Amino acid sequence: MWRDALLVAGKDLRIEGRSRVALNQVLPFAVLVLVLFAFALDPDRGVLERAAAGLYWVAVLFSALLAVQRSQAVESGDGTADALRLSGLDPAGVFLGKAGAVALQLLVLEALLGVGVVVLYGVAPAGLGLLVVTALAATAGLAAAGTLYGVIAAGLRVRETLLPLLLLPVLAPVLIAATRASETALSGVSSGVPAGSWLALLVTFAMVYLGFGVVAFGPLLEDA
Amino acid sequence: MTTTAPVEATTDPPDPVAAQGPLGSALTLALGIAALLALAATYALGLALPDTVEQGGYARLIAIHPGLAWASYVAFGVTALASAAWLVPRTRRISWDHLAGASAEVGVVFTGLTLLTGSIWGRPTWGVWWVWDARLTLSALMLAIYLGYLALRRVPSDPEVRASRAAVVALGAVLIIPINHFAVQWWRTLHQGRSLAQLTPENDLDASFIGAMAVGFLAMTLVYAWLTVHRVRVARLEDADAEASLQVAIVERRAEAAR
Numbered sequence: 001m002w003r004d005a006l007l008v009a010g011k012d013l014r015i016e017g018r019s020r021v022a023l024n025q026v027l028p029f030a031v032l033v034l035v036l037f038a039f040a041l042d043p044d045r046g047v048l049e050r051a052a053a054g055l056y057w058v059a060v061l062f063s064a065l066l067a068v069q070r071s072q073a074v075e076s077g078d079g080t081a082d083a084l085r086l087s088g089l090d091p092a093g094v095f096l097g098k099a100g101a102v103a104l105q106l107l108v109l110e111a112l113l114g115v116g117v118v119v120l121y122g123v124a125p126a127g128l129g130l131l132v133v134t135a136l137a138a139t140a141g142l143a144a145a146g147t148l149y150g151v152i153a154a155g156l157r158v159r160e161t162l163l164p165l166l167l168l169p170v171l172a173p174v175l176i177a178a179t180r181a182s183e184t185a186l187s188g189v190s191s192g193v194p195a196g197s198w199l200a201l202l203v204t205f206a207m208v209y210l211g212f213g214v215v216a217f218g219p220l221l222e223d224a
Numbered sequence: 225m226t227t228t229a230p231v232e233a234t235t236d237p238p239d240p241v242a243a244q245g246p247l248g249s250a251l252t253l254a255l256g257i258a259a260l261l262a263l264a265a266t267y268a269l270g271l272a273l274p275d276t277v278e279q280g281g282y283a284r285l286i287a288i289h290p291g292l293a294w295a296s297y298v299a300f301g302v303t304a305l306a307s308a309a310w311l312v313p314r315t316r317r318i319s320w321d322h323l324a325g326a327s328a329e330v331g332v333v334f335t336g337l338t339l340l341t342g343s344i345w346g347r348p349t350w351g352v353w354w355v356w357d358a359r360l361t362l363s364a365l366m367l368a369i370y371l372g373y374l375a376l377r378r379v380p381s382d383p384e385v386r387a388s389r390a391a392v393v394a395l396g397a398v399l400i401i402p403i404n405h406f407a408v409q410w411w412r413t414l415h416q417g418r419s420l421a422q423l424t425p426e427n428d429l430d431a432s433f434i435g436a437m438a439v440g441f442l443a444m445t446l447v448y449a450w451l452t453v454h455r456v457r458v459a460r461l462e463d464a465d466a467e468a469s470l471q472v473a474i475v476e477r478r479a480e481a482a483r
Contacts, residue, residue, distance in 0.1 A: 152389045169368035216392045
């Protein structure tokens, strides 16, 4: 399973390395979202700085949606879906590999987007350790749930419009928990619920969807 | 086209409505009558409740609001169970898929009504129609998740493939029910705690509220069951109709080819 996961992740990352879709399209989109937030909210009154954590994670969420769609799109053309099915790879391995590739791309995007938030929103970076742990846990959840729902919507003619409707409500807990934990890291004071509880929620979410995906991916892949 | 030879009567597909029998059975009729009676009882008991000190007449919403929420939980629980039954190869029947879809549709209606009655209750007691606390946020999320589920079911594709995909989504979605149910304990929220765990049956006033609420639970459950049974029947008829139109089309094409 793990060897298959590495193979699939390597394949997806090589495709990204050659096509640069995430780098040339998804990342600029995410930065654009940050800029649009600045246009929409009055940037002079410190609104952006106060809302930075939430805006950052919304931008990540939208980018994750694009990354998942891209991850499924590379399996849709030229009968690659059939090739994947016939390859004899463990479906659980395929799931973990695809989720892993998405997660890695998202982590790079989050790091660059973090620099963007510091520069554009005037946020002073603080609590880096907590931020990194939050990002890791949240990304695992985003990638796992995203890959699972991505394959559910894959192959349907309406997948572009259906996937956001299916995925965004499911990812809402990640948005809430990651935002609260990031706010705590940035401000240094916890508001009500300690950051540890939010981290626990993120980790639980990631574990549940990783486990769910490992079990459910086989039947889904056969049908897709 | 009157010149073409008529298709033999034996190849005529059976009328799907006739094949399904009359509009429900005596059992569904009894279920419907029981549901309406329980609803009427809820109405009477709810209006008979006295005004309370804090909330005045609005406390009477306790007769319907928790019952609606309960029925939506039941509906999504049934959807999850039916989905699991579909996914297990040994119990795979298309009727499980019909039940899952029907139950989710009714559940979405009940969730919407829960949010609506909750809003009506919240405006006079909290001063706002909506607050972003754990219970309300999770209920809204539940509605969004199941709207997505229904959207997935509406996508035209092979019935078996669609059933499997929908079943996986339903099993993932049902996780929100326990989280939502215990949210009022885990987070400090504006929404009151789990009502039955708080009221004391010894108190006469509390007892009348519990009574109205219990009848409300029963009524909403019966209404849910009644609606779901008929929704499943409609789903079956839809399938039979699709099958019949396919047969008609095949017969017509054959007739064209024979001409």
